[in-house]
Amino acid sequence: DNDEDTLVDYADGDCPAAPSLITIPTVTFENTLGLCTDGIDNDEDTLVDYADGDCTGVVATTTVSGASSSVENTIGLCTDGIDNDEDTLVDYADGDCPAVATTTPPTTTVVGGGGVVGSSFGSGPSTGGFGGGITSGTPISGVFTQGTTTASCVPMTTYIKLGKKNSMQEVTRLQAFLNVHMGLKLTPSGFYNSATYNAVKSFQLKYKDNVLTPWGITAPTGYFYKTTQRQMNMILCPNVNFPMPVLN
DSSP states (O other): OTTOSSOOGGGSTTSOOOGGGOOOOOOOOOOSTTGGGSSSOTTOSSOOGGGSGGGTTOOOOOOOTTOOOOOOOSTTGGGSSSOTTOSSOOGGGSTTSOOGGGSOOOBEEEESSSOOOOOTTSOSSOSSSOOOOOOOSOBOSOOOBSSSOEEEEOOOOSOBOTTSOOOHHHHHHHHHHHHHHHOOOOOOOSSOOHHHHHHHHHHHHHTHHHHTGGGTOOSOOOOBOHHHHHHHHHHHOTTSOOOOOOOO
């Protein structure tokens, strides 16, 4: 009883807590990928892995051995359904893909007996259904002289797929075309929704010989891809020869 207050050692309130009762704080922080994914409360704060605020901002990085040096940044690579640069992101899900939605498709000028084609959404005089009456742009192959009537048409140039980032301009044109050609009432919203997807499937079935048969399939896919695009373009521009694309 050093201070002679009748209290000896740890019975005396002047003494610090007994060593066995002292909680020594851990110096471990849950702030690395390994610690944030091991299922253990490493810093003993009752919060495990990403429930612990220390793990905020800790993300996994993956190095792929022998990864492709290709960059998914062209219309062809961004619409082929392949992860060309092997970063697990396909086509427009990959940030490397350009915003082709803002590009103006090339224009084909047709001089022939096909009639005067109206505006992009079917206004103005037209024959043969829905037209694409934009007269500016770079002409692509084929100027046909079959009479004195001048008409212009703009073919579809991009592919459209449900769940992907699509060109709103092209989707709107597609919806307007389907309304006229298939007798539908789609809202020309520019978004490739389920109603437009199902309308494309109906279009594919209607022209199955040109759209599905070349692929060796009978069921429609709803994917506005090579043969579907070609069929629509043949209707838009009846005087232009659109060859069968390479199927891959």
